[in-house]
Amino acid sequence: MKFTELGLDDIILRAVVDEGYTEPTLIQQEAIPNVLNGKDVMAAAQTGTGKTASFTLPMLHRLLRHANSSTSPAKHPVRALILTPTRELAAQVEESAQRYGKHVSLRVGCVYGGVPMNPQIDMLRAGVEILVATPGRLLDHVGTNNVRFSSVEFLVLDEADRMLDMGFLPDIKKIVDLIPPSRQTLLFSATYSEDIRRLAGDWLKNPVKVEVAPRNTVTDTIQHTVLNVDERDKSRQLVRLLTEGKISQALIFCNTKIGANRLTRHLQNKGVESEAIHSDRSQIERTTALENFKANKTKVLVATDIAARGLDIEQLPHVVNYDLPHNSEDYVHRIGRTGRAGQKGEAISFCTPNDQESIRAIEKLINKKLKQSEPVRSAPARSAPAREKSPDRKQRKQPNVDSFFSEPYTPQKGLIVSEKGGVVDEKLRPRAKQADKKPLAALFMPPKENK
Numbered sequence: 057m058k059f060t061e062l063g064l065d066d067i068i069l070r071a072v073v074d075e076g077y078t079e080p081t082l083i084q085q086e087a088i089p090n091v092l093n094g095k096d097v098m099a100a101a102q103t104g105t106g107k108t109a110s111f112t113l114p115m116l117h118r119l120l121r122h123a124n125s126s127t128s129p130a131k132h133p134v135r136a137l138i139l140t141p142t143r144e145l146a147a148q149v150e151e152s153a154q155r156y157g158k159h160v161s162l163r164v165g166c167v168y169g170g171v172p173m174n175p176q177i178d179m180l181r182a183g184v185e186i187l188v189a190t191p192g193r194l195l196d197h198v199g200t201n202n203v204r205f206s207s208v209e210f211l212v213l214d215e216a217d218r219m220l221d222m223g224f225l226p227d228i229k230k231i232v233d234l235i236p237p238s239r240q241t242l243l244f245s246a247t248y249s250e251d252i253r254r255l256a257g258d259w260l261k262n263p264v265k266v267e268v269a270p271r272n273t274v275t276d277t278i279q280h281t282v283l284n285v286d287e288r289d290k291s292r293q294l295v296r297l298l299t300e301g302k303i304s305q306a307l308i309f310c311n312t313k314i315g316a317n318r319l320t321r322h323l324q325n326k327g328v329e330s331e332a333i334h335s336d337r338s339q340i341e342r343t344t345a346l347e348n349f350k351a352n353k354t355k356v357l358v359a360t361d362i363a364a365r366g367l368d369i370e371q372l373p374h375v376v377n378y379d380l381p382h383n384s385e386d387y388v389h390r391i392g393r394t395g396r397a398g399q400k401g402e403a404i405s406f407c408t409p410n411d412q413e414s415i416r417a418i419e420k421l422i423n424k425k426l427k428q429s430e431p432v433r434s435a436p437a438r439s440a441p442a443r444e445k446s447p448d449r450k451q452r453k454q455p456n457v458d459s460f461f462s463e464p465y466t467p468q469k470g471l472i473v474s475e476k477g478g479v480v481d482e483k484l485r486p487r488a489k490q491a492d493k494k495p496l497a498a499l500f501m502p503p504k505e506n507k
């Protein structure tokens with residue numbers, strides 16, 4: 057199917073061409089015509105499927121009639137409100153909406169916590185048609201009358217399941233109550249729980265249900281590997297993995313913020329450029345860490361689940377679960393950071409003898425057997441290097457060391473190593489090259505008035 061068959065205005069198709077997209081993804085094929093027809097949509101789609109464009113493109117199309125370049129704030133009321141669980145996702149969605157709407161005179165802006173209110177107040181008072189927000193900070197602005205919702209025509213609940221997990225339900229209820237009932241509502245969720253279905257029943261009108269991948273499935277472009285290691289040997293094995301040329305860049309997950317900080321320091325001490333991203337870091341630190349990682353200035357970004365949910369990092373070749381997640385569904389979200397939009401990726405999970413049950417739970421959830429490595433032996437005793445010098449020992453194959461660590465890295469079939477050292481799908485090479493030339497994501501840009 058071609059983008060031109062979806063019924064989008066030419067001015068929006070121009071932006072799609074600028075992005076280098078050649079054909080709509082499945083969620084885009086399903087959702088765009090329904091949104092254009094004015095339907096409420098309930099979509100089960102994880103990040104990486106192209107879901108942001110699936111709601112932003114038709115929304116821009118339907119809002120075209122309001123496009124204007126007047127400087128009067130009254131001419132730029134909020135017409136579309138997009139709620140997201142995290143600041144990073146809000147910034148990402150804003151950036152995508154700016155790009156998809158770059159030929160249209162509609163303003164796009166973003167509000168989230170952890171940064172000063174004043175620039176956001178100025179932006180809201182100047183007027184903005186498409187507003188991306190996290191619920192808490194948005195309510196702060198509602199409380200001080202910086203924003204009104206009487207002209208809202210679209211409400212998007214992005215990653216609704218995560219917003220519920222994070223306890224945003226009371227805030228979202230307050231916001232939804234302020235939005236005219238005549239609105240069109242779009243709900244996106246990676247997973248469908250009973251709570252999500254109940255919300256959809258309350259807030260959506262005869263929604264069209266769109267499901268591009270069955271619940272909790274993972275993209276089949278991702279290769280899964282489980283590395284069996286001793287608990288006390290994990291950090292050493294990780295350093296080894298990162299310094300032996302097998303991995304050009306990796307997003308590494310820890311279960312706690314303290315653990316993430318400790319691991320980041322350890323990797324830095326071992327000469328691996330690393331930064332941490334989690335909710336105890338200031339917004340500016342989080343943004344810088346993410347920008348450095350996206351620009352390939354750091355090799356490793358160590359993250360907790362909250363901070364990493366929804367991150368869109370182009371051509372991320374590896375996700376490493378240094379700690380296995382407590383909740384199997386988080387495995388799906390974590391590894392969804394790689395293998396995005398048809399690219400290939402590898403998910404490597406460290407597994408100690410105590411983690412076997414978690415592996416079984418993950419396998420059950422995603423209905424897939426994970427490839428397990430042979431157990432990797434703990435760090436040798438201090439005297440070992442001297443003994444290894446003996447010539448006949450050198451020749452001998454070490455039976456307990458997994459070939460994953462001892463053999464040179466050869467990318468999966470169909471993967472190529474880019475000039476930057478990143479691993480990309482051969483088929484996507486032209487697009488990857490083009491992406492390399494793009495300027496950095498402007499996460500804090502004030503809303504632009506489009507020409």
Ligand code: AMP
Nearest residue numbers: 077079080081103104105106107108397
């Ligand atoms: P999302 O699921 O919205 O986070 O999108 C994941 C990635 O897919 C983003 O980097 C988009 O730029 C990219 N993308 C979205 N739509 C398409 C498309 N039709 N063709 C190729 N890439 C796309």
